[in-house]
Amino acid sequence: MTELTNLALFAGMSPAAIEEQMTVLRGQKTSVPKGSVLIREGERTERCGILLSGHLQGQQIDEDGGLSVITTLSAGMMFGEILIFSDRPAPVTLTAVTDCRVLWLGPVDLSRADSRLIQNLLNIIGKEYWALHQKIRYCSIVSLRKRILAYLSDREKSPNEPFSVPFDRNGMASYLNADRSALSRELSRMKRDGILDYHKNRFRLTEKKL
Amino acid sequence: MTELTNLALFAGMSPAAIEEQMTVLRGQKTSVPKGSVLIREGERTERCGILLSGHLQGQQIDEDGGLSVITTLSAGMMFGEILIFSDRPAPVTLTAVTDCRVLWLGPVDLSRADSRLIQNLLNIIGKEYWALHQKIRYCSIVSLRKRILAYLSDREKSPNEPFSVPFDRNGMASYLNADRSALSRELSRMKRDGILDYHKNRFRLTEKKL
DNA sequence: ATAATTCTGTTGCCATAGCAACCGATTTTG
DNA sequence: CAAAATCGGTTGCTATGGCAACAGAATTAT
Numbered sequence A, B: 001m002t003e004l005t006n007l008a009l010f011a012g013m014s015p016a017a018i019e020e021q022m023t024v025l026r027g028q029k030t031s032v033p034k035g036s037v038l039i040r041e042g043e044r045t046e047r048c049g050i051l052l053s054g055h056l057q058g059q060q061i062d063e064d065g066g067l068s069v070i071t072t073l074s075a076g077m078m079f080g081e082i083l084i085f086s087d088r089p090a091p092v093t094l095t096a097v098t099d100c101r102v103l104w105l106g107p108v109d110l111s112r113a114d115s116r117l118i119q120n121l122l123n124i125i126g127k128e129y130w131a132l133h134q135k136i137r138y139c140s141i142v143s144l145r146k147r148i149l150a151y152l153s154d155r156e157k158s159p160n161e162p163f164s165v166p167f168d169r170n171g172m173a174s175y176l177n178a179d180r181s182a183l184s185r186e187l188s189r190m191k192r193d194g195i196l197d198y199h200k201n202r203f204r205l206t207e208k209k210l
Numbered sequence C: 001a002t003a004a005t006t007c008t009g010t011t012g013c014c015a016t017a018g019c020a021a022c023c024g025a026t027t028t029t030g
Numbered sequence D: 001c002a003a004a005a006t007c008g009g010t011t012g013c014t015a016t017g018g019c020a021a022c023a024g025a026a027t028t029a030t
Helices: A002-006 A015-024 A115-139 A144-155 A169-175 A180-192 B002-006 B015-024 B115-139 B144-155 B169-175 B180-192
Strands: A028-032 A037-039 A048-053 A055-061 A067-074 A093-096 A100-105 A196-199 A202-205 B028-032 B037-039 B048-053 B055-061 B067-074 B093-096 B100-105 B196-199 B202-205
Touching: A002 A015, A067 A115, A067 A169, A115 A144, A115 B115, A144 A180, A144 A202, A169 A180, A180 A196, B002 B015, B067 B115, B067 B169, B115 B144, B144 B180, B144 B202, B169 B180, B180 B196
Parallel strands: none
Antiparallel strands: A028 A100, A037 A093, A048 A100, A055 A067, A055 A093, A196 A202, B028 B100, B037 B093, B048 B100, B055 B067, B055 B093, B196 B202
16 A cells, blocks of 8 residues: 555545545556556546556557557556546557556546545646647657657756667657658667667767757 | 636536636636737746637747647637646647637636536546647648548538638648648649548538548 | 738659568567 | 567668749738
């Protein structure tokens, strides 16, 4: 239970209050094997959840059967929380890319919810909304090189420090709306041009962006 | 005051309750001339608002000074409501593309907010979130023709019926992440191919999409 | 009414990046 | 451990669509 106190949803709440909300929200921990689908695009859901461990991806499938990665979720992040208060169906399919543990919540009765919890919820929604806007910003950059650079710069914690991205090349290409081979090619070029260095999913930006 | 009862934020609330919340939320109607900036990208804001009349656009400016249209808002829609509960700065600049009337709200004290109001708020947020996902879906379609078609199909209310888009060509191109002339060219071709017909910002989809 | 500005369509040029195909490296599975 | 599958890089081909420039239409301003 102690791990719950670290969750953003319960930030600033006493263990007792958390305990109570866990009952109200019908919290339920489950194990989710790699490859499982937690939420399916186009379907309504009344539950949301928090990823306790593992790695999720939000994906869309286009009419040609192509898979497009929209989001990645790492431990501690929440999902579906916007959905449950709206009449809209899920915009993405949520898939476990590794084995996961998930805390399911809901259905949620707003009138019985702690006001601090709602505040936390809105905060979380704000962050997610922001992340979507980031993705849109990347999308709208025409030049692949600039797009890659924009993304990597945002991931960089401090200048010149190596950092990792939550994708393999395929996922990264998909997230950045690019072809995998085109991404590989451009990364090679950027390495050649001394802009960055990388190995697998670890990157390091070297000098000024051009 | 009566126009307030039609707003999604106050849905299902009594005139008296609305009146009260208007005080709590410090509602304030203002006129906003065309071209004004309501929220500036990168800045924090403590107020949100509802567009009573006119037309707004959410825009991002990329590093090359290019303008990218992210959203359009028409009368009745809310803006900034996600922002005020999060510590993130505004992801877009909100600009009045026509003269507008705006109802400003905030700062908001969650603990004094009507629970129905919060429910409405979450609902509105859900819709906006969904709209963003739509835009992302369009972005991730590589073929310009298919991208246009996806967008127009979503706007079409019923088959074969004409409908309008809330953009001029420039805005539409920007929203669809395309070059204006490329969009014009592709629209011409699609008209030639009998896929659609249009005049200015009114469109009509004719036969099956290919 | 006339001028000025904005909007839309058109066209030529051509670089970017998508696609396919291949290969070696790495990881997973049995 | 071997076999299979996934992953990442490379390369050639080429269509798409970005860019620039122009012109006529439409809208707005004076």
